[in-house]
Amino acid sequence: MKFVKDRKLNEFFGPSEGEIGIITLGGHYNGVMRGLQQLGLADVYGNSSIPIYVMNVAYPTVDEEVVDFCLGKKAVIMIEEGAPEYVEQTLHTLMRRRDIQTKLHGKDILPLGGEYTAPVMMKGLKSFIEMYDRKLLGNQPPVPDPTPILSDPKVKALAEVVPARPAGFCTGCPERPIFAAMKLVEKELGEHHVSADIGCHLFSILPPFNIGGTTMGYGLGPASASAFNVTADKRSISVMGDGGFWHNGLATSVGNAVFNKQDGVILVVDNYYSAATGGQDILSSRAINPNRKTNNSIVDAVKGIGATWVRQIDRTYDVAKMRDTLKEALTTDEKGPKIIVASSECMLNKQRRIKPQFAKAVKDGKRMVKERFGVDEDVCTGDHACIRLSGCPSLSVKHTDDPLKDDPVAAIDNSCVGCGNCGEVSEAAVLCPSFYRADVIHNPTSWDRFASRLRNRVIGWLQARRSAGRIVFAD
Ligand code: SF4
Numbered sequence: 280m281k282f283v284k285d286r287k288l289n290e291f292f293g294p295s296e297g298e299i300g301i302i303t304l305g306g307h308y309n310g311v312m313r314g315l316q317q318l319g320l321a322d323v324y325g326n327s328s329i330p331i332y333v334m335n336v337a338y339p340t341v342d343e344e345v346v347d348f349c350l351g352k353k354a355v356i357m358i359e360e361g362a363p364e365y366v367e368q369t370l371h372t373l374m375r376r377r378d379i380q381t382k383l384h385g386k387d388i389l390p391l392g393g394e395y396t397a398p399v400m401m402k403g404l405k406s407f408i409e410m411y412d413r414k415l416l417g418n419q420p421p422v423p424d425p426t427p428i429l430s431d432p433k434v435k436a437l438a439e440v441v442p443a444r445p446a447g448f449c450t451g452c453p454e455r456p457i458f459a460a461m462k463l464v465e466k467e468l469g470e471h472h473v474s475a476d477i478g479c480h481l482f483s484i485l486p487p488f489n490i491g492g493t494t495m496g497y498g499l500g501p502a503s504a505s506a507f508n509v510t511a512d513k514r515s516i517s518v519m520g521d522g523g524f525w526h527n528g529l530a531t532s533v534g535n536a537v538f539n540k541q542d543g544v545i546l547v548v549d550n551y552y553s554a555a556t557g558g559q560d561i562l563s564s565r566a567i568n569p570n571r572k573t574n575n576s577i578v579d580a581v582k583g584i585g586a587t588w589v590r591q592i593d594r595t596y597d598v599a600k601m602r603d604t605l606k607e608a609l610t611t612d613e614k615g616p617k618i619i620v621a622s623s624e625c626m627l628n629k630q631r632r633i634k635p636q637f638a639k640a641v642k643d644g645k646r647m648v649k650e651r652f653g654v655d656e657d658v659c660t661g662d663h664a665c666i667r668l669s670g671c672p673s674l675s676v677k678h679t680d681d682p683l684k685d686d687p688v689a690a691i692d693n694s695c696v697g698c699g700n701c702g703e704v705s706e707a708a709v710l711c712p713s714f715y716r717a718d719v720i721h722n723p724t725s726w727d728r729f730a731s732r733l734r735n736r737v738i739g740w741l742q743a744r745r746s747a748g749r750i751v752f753a754d
Pocket residue numbers: 447448449450451452453454479550554555625626627628
C-alpha cells in the first residue's frame with residue numbers, strides 16, 4: 280500500500296475541487312476522456328473540467344485516496360467494466376463505514392455488461408452529470424455528424440476503390456505465416472474448431488484469415504477447447520501466446536490437456552515477449568535480463584508436465600514446414616495433446632531492437648545489407664491470392680499501364696521489413712513466381728560495386744535482346 284501511495288501509482292486529473300467526480304480504473308481512462316471530450320468537458324490534451332481519480336492499482340484500494348477524493352463532493356461515479364461491480368461494492372463499504380454522505384453511482388447508470396466504449400461512456404457520464412451538475416453541460420458542442428462527409432460523392436467513390444483494412448498483424452509479424460499455414464491446411468482437411476486466446480494472434484479472427492470459433496481468457500484457449508475432447512472426425516485446434524502460456528496456460532491448458540488425454544492440437548505462439556501489451560520480458564524471452572531469469576524453454580516446460588507429442592518450429596516464416604507440422608498434428612494416430620511451439624521474434628520489438636543498431640553501423644561506415652521484397656509487375660496477374668493469404672499492410676495493389684491487365688497488380692511499398700512471408704506463402708500455396716528479394720547494400724565494398732556493374736550489364740544485354748525479338752504493331 281505504501282509502495283502504491285509513495286510512487287503515486289494512482290493518478291488525479293482535472294480540478295482539485297468539484298461538485299462531482301469520476302473514479303475510473305486505469306484501463307478505462309482513455310474511454311472516459313473521449314466521452315468527456317464529446318460532451319465538451321475535456322480537451323484532446325487530457326485537461327478535464329471534472330475531477331478524475333484513476334485507480335491504476337485497483338487492488339489494494341488506497342482508502343485515504345478514495346476518501347480524500349469523495350469528501351466534499353455531492354456525487355461520484357465509478358467506471359468499472361464487467362460484472363459484478365467489485366470495486367463499486369468496495370467503495371460503498373468504505374464510504375458507509377466512514378459515514379461519508381457522497382452519493383456513489385456506477386452500474387445503476389452504466390450498463391451491467393458489454394464493452395465500455397467511448398459512446399457508452401459518453402451516454403453514462405451525460406446521465407450522471409445531468410443528475411448532479413446540469414450546468415456543466417451548457418457548453419456541450421453537438422457530437423460531430425459524419426453523414427455530410429460520408430455522403431459526399433467523392434468520398435463515396437473513394438470507398439469503392441480503397442479496400443477496407445480491418446485491424447491486423449503488424450508488418451512482418453511472425454504470426455501471420457502461422458495463420459497462412461492454417462488456411463492452407465484448412466483447404467486440404469476442411470475447417471476445424473479453433474479456440475483462440477488473448478494476444479496478438481487474436482487478429483487471426485479478422486480478414487483475411489477469419490479463423491477462430493471461440494475466445495476465452497488469457498492462457499485459456501486450450502482449456503476452452505477441452506469441451507471438444509469427444510470422439511469426432513476432426514481435432515480442435517487451440518492457440519495461445521507465450522504470455523498466456525506462462526500466465527496460466529501451462530497449468531490450466533496444457534496440464535489439464537495432458538491429464539485428460541485431450542486429443543486436440545495446441546499451438547503456442549512464442550514471439551519472445553508479451554508483445555500485445557508492449558513487449559515486456561517473460562520467462563521464455565530470449566533477452567539477457569540482469570534482473571530476471573529469462574530463456575526458459577516452453578518445450579521443456581510442456582515436456583516437464585508430461586506432453587509427449589511436441590514439435591518446435593524455430594522460424595514461423597517457413598510456411599511449408601508450419602503447414603506440414605499442423606497437418607501431421609491433425610492427422611497423427613497418437614492420442615493426447617499435440618503441442619506445436621512456433622517461435623519467431625515479434626517484428627515490432629525486433630525492429631525497435633535492431634533499427635538503432637543498424638543505423639549506427641551504417642553511420643560507422645560498416646557494410647550493411649537490408650532485405651526488401653518486391654512484386655514483378657510483368658509477372659503478377661492481379662488475382663491477389665497472395666493478399667488473401669497474407670494481409671501484410673505493406674502488400675497492396677497498384678495500377679499498371681499494361682492494356683492486357685484489367686485488375687491492379689500486387690505491389691509492396693516502402694514499409695516492407697523484408698520478413699519474406701509473402702514470398703514463402705506464394706511458394707507454399709503454389710501461387711506464382713512474382714515475388715523477388717532485393718538486397719539494399721549500405722556502404723558497398725568495391726566488390727559489391729563491381730558485381731552490381733556486371734549484373735546491370737548482363738541484365739541490360741538480356742533486355743535489349745528481348746526487345747529486339749518483340750513483335751511491334753504498326754500505328
Ligand atoms: S506486436 Fe509483434 S506479435 Fe503482435 S502483431 Fe505486432 S509484430 Fe505481431
